């Protein structure tokens with residue numbers, strides 16, 4: 001039950017309407033950053049206040065919420081956010097990707113393909129993909145307005161010239177609907193292809209920078225690259241030590257003091273489901 | 284003659300000072316026009332107005348018949364990365380100092396849609412050689428280049444997309460005399476090879492003589508004399524032009 005003294009999902013109705021308007025604008029112009037009047041939240045920046053405000057604005061009493069951090073449901077960050085929404089909205093939560101209607105995430109996209117009945121909410125620390133290349137916001141706004149993205153390709157060119165390949169392993173820049181350059185948030189480049197033509201609505205909230213942007217269902221999302229240096233989603237060339245998956249994104253674990261290492265799925269729900277699936281099939 | 288740029292009746296005041304006082308100028312295809320004058324004569328202001336970077340109080344500027352002053356920012360920028368080029372006096376204003384020489388040359392290609400790394404790199408190497416920079420330095424940062432090399436790199440970066448009209452603001456300004464001469468020779472050779480139209484602002488009469496087909500002499504916001512380079516410099520009519528030319532002879 002909702003605690004007395006709180007509006008449903010913490011934010012007052014006027015604030016939710018304001019954020020929903022920003023979300024609608026964002027959906028109407030895929031990949032374009034919309035400013036919004038971010039509210040102080042009872043969690044510090046860096047804890048996903050932008051994602052939390054987006055989730056709070058779209059949440060209804062029937063929703064089932066999943067929160068992941070680096071692919072896991074049980075990290076401090078994910079647990080706190082889930083507990084927060086249970087307390088202020090009284091909604092059901094789940095670890096199962098397939099059962100969630102809203103998934104708030106930091107740093108991953110679930111392995112299981114999402115559906116039209118789901119919304120993926122990303123926590124975004126820095127919404128501006130040109131942030132490191134062009135420090136002036138007025139100039140980055142102009143670059144976006146004119147789709148004048150040569151500068152981003154210069155950055156990729158520089159990587160190949162110095163290192164022989166594009167060095168960005170996270171937050172790898174994408175073109176949305178062949179119009180706006182967008183930061184996918186610090187997800188691994190491995191996850192970028194999942195954004196392309198995704199059935200679920202993707203919403204991005206940056207609390208500190210006060211920006212919301214979106215990728216509507218079935219929108220083309222293309223990772224920038226060169227014809228002779230095509231984008232490649234990289235994963236560790238191993239099988240998960242627990243479920244044996246050779247296609248999921250893996251985390252590297254140090255297993256003992258002798259420096260033993262193992263690779264396991266970063267998406268804990270996916271790994272869990274794969275462990276249970278053979279048993280279910282056998283029964 | 285195929286007229287590229289055409290300006291008429293330009294006026295611009297900074298307070299009580301007339302920076303441009305009824306200025307008119309034409310640049311035809313393949314023509315190099317120098318605007319000479321001392322600092323404060325209005326020549327750099329004129330260049331900026333013609334390039335659409337600054338609005339005059341009144342007057343018209345047309346490029347291939349289109350209204351430059353009425354262009355949107357988007358249209359102006361598109362022109363700036365296709366048909367036009369701008370070479371700044373200080374190479375730092377025209378280069379990305381944190382980006383390699385190859386990246387600097389390749390940027391305009393990439394802005395126009397080039398997406399083949401190998402081709403961009405080959406083109407950058409060819410252009411470095413063309414401006415007499417060792418292609419082996421393609422991955423070096425411009426901050427490790429001499430002033431003359433930086434200026435040559437800026438020229439390569441500007442010309443790589445073969446603009447029709449290049450604006451140059453005192454391109455040899457900050458350089459040693461011996462370096463200036465080499466750069467002027469290079470600019471002259473490139474202009475000839477590529478058939479460029481150039482509008483160059485300079486206080487250096489010798490540079491104007493070497494490069495320009497025509498000269499406009501500016502003083503206090505007005506064009507006091509203009510004509511073919513040899514005519515203006517060998518037989519100056521206006522007392523101010525005579526003074527400018529004689530001061531070169533004295534130097």
Ligand SMILES: [Zn+2]
Nearest residue numbers: 240243265271
């Ligand atoms: Zn696994």
